[in-house]
Amino acid sequence: MIDIAVVDYGMGNLRSVSKALEHVAPDKHVLVTSDPQEIAAAGRVVFPGQGAMPDCVRELDARGLRDAVKSAAANKPFLGICIGLQLLFEHSEEGNAAGLGILDGNVKRFAAQDMHDSGGRKLKVPHMGWNQVYQTKAHPLWRGIEDGARFYYVHSYYVAPQDGTLISAVSEYPERFTSCVARDNIFAVQFHPEKSQHAGLQLLSNFVQWDGRP
């Protein structure tokens, strides 16, 4: 019995995700896999991702995982992380890539040249480090996590959902951007819970216990 499948499509480091899940759920079977059948058999699915989105889409398709991910996102507790959030949308400015189109909306790049902090200093892209996450909607995955808790980010693109009611949290850099979306059994975050110490482990622990209902 596979409790949690971590989708491996050859993009980036999945060890951090699986180690953090094993840490919060030592009695669960966590499997890093690129086998569509194992993803279909798993009780819940984590969809991580690093690197450039066009490469992610290509690698996902090269492994025949598109349908497995779409089907998991339709019917079981599903956690997208970083590019795993961005891939759920229709289109990304990064390499003009089409995403999976599970959620309506686009992925946009931070406008590095126009971004300054309150002191007038240039803001760096990628947005890298610990930023505050403001919960805009109650959700079981926020349980035990303070509103405004800091999570670790590293990204140059952010999602812009067409349906604002999907937004479950926002952060600021320097403008507000969507840092989490939630719809039915899907919960997807731009930050890295697996690298966000206590708050991140709490979120993963909440996911492991979640029944998939908002």
Next chain:
Amino acid sequence: MPLAKRIIPCLDVTDGRVVKGVNFLELRDAGDPVEIARRYDEQGADELTFLDITASSDNRGLILNIIERVASQVFIPLTVGGGVREVDDVRRLLNAGADKVSINTSAVLNPQLVADASGRFGSQCIVVAIDAKQVDDHWEVFTHGGRKATGLDAVEWAKKMVALGAGELLVTSMDRDGTKIGFNLPLNRAISDAVDVPIIASGGVGNLMHLVEGVQEGGADAVLAASIFHYGEFTVREAKEYMQQHGIEVRL
């Protein structure tokens, strides 16, 4: 509230132990890496950097074992550098649990390595470490732990590394490392202004005011320090509280 400035304790590791030297020489034992990593995590470190300075090739595999052990207990970003020569070295470190890999001498010998590694694993996990020293009226890049001059201008080199795919730069002033007289602020500022990616300032921290200056005057997005934490002079939390008192956004 804005993005927090990061405090990154640095662990120089040789033959499986954490050590600290002055100007890259005179190494002193500072303890067990896994134990020290856990302590910094508990104190609120934002990331940890491990620099493998193991000289003998027999013991180079030790770092992988250390990273594996740290990564299963400490859930903050881990950067590992030292002896990274090829894309396969990057892969091995990432598989062991590193989140970012820092490339230094090999980036000078083979700049294509930075392009290849970031192309394969993403810019977010490729840090280029630049060891710079003042030479006449500019800063020059040095390699091999500060022993070899390269003739490269540090600011130009920083721009080139970012163009090739570096997602972050670790800027160490060789004139300052281990001296405890503070970061080389003009060096950090020049590089920070020249590129869009985050800069980690390193080399020379002796007190908490140095950390504040690194951010406020040096334009650093993160500050790296070793000896002020290793010998218990300050905890990471004390450093963060001090920075916050000076108006810097930190994660507490």
